[in-house]
Amino acid sequence: MNHKNGTRFTLIAESIGQLLDTGIRFGLISGSAIAVAFGQFLLGGILGALAIGIFLRFKRGRVAN
Numbered sequence: 001m002n003h004k005n006g007t008r009f010t011l012i013a014e015s016i017g018q019l020l021d022t023g024i025r026f027g028l029i030s031g032s033a034i035a036v037a038f039g040q041f042l043l044g045g046i047l048g049a050l051a052i053g054i055f056l057r058f059k060r061g062r063v064a065n
Contacts, residue, residue, distance in 0.1 A: 023029040 020029065020034065024031055024034070
């Protein structure tokens with residue numbers, strides 16, 4: 001099979017979604033645990049972007065002086 005990268009990513013993402021859905025239906029994983037993990041992932045990304053922005057701001061201030 002000769003898949004393009006976008007098609008392969010879509011296939012993997014849908015497979016992961018199906019596995020999570022199956023795990024939730026059988027009670028192996030709770031929906032709230034997934035929501036908490038997703039929230040922590042988003043919070044980490046936001047805080048990481050903020051830290052990079054602050055670092056670049058301080059770096060720009062030192063170069064200008």
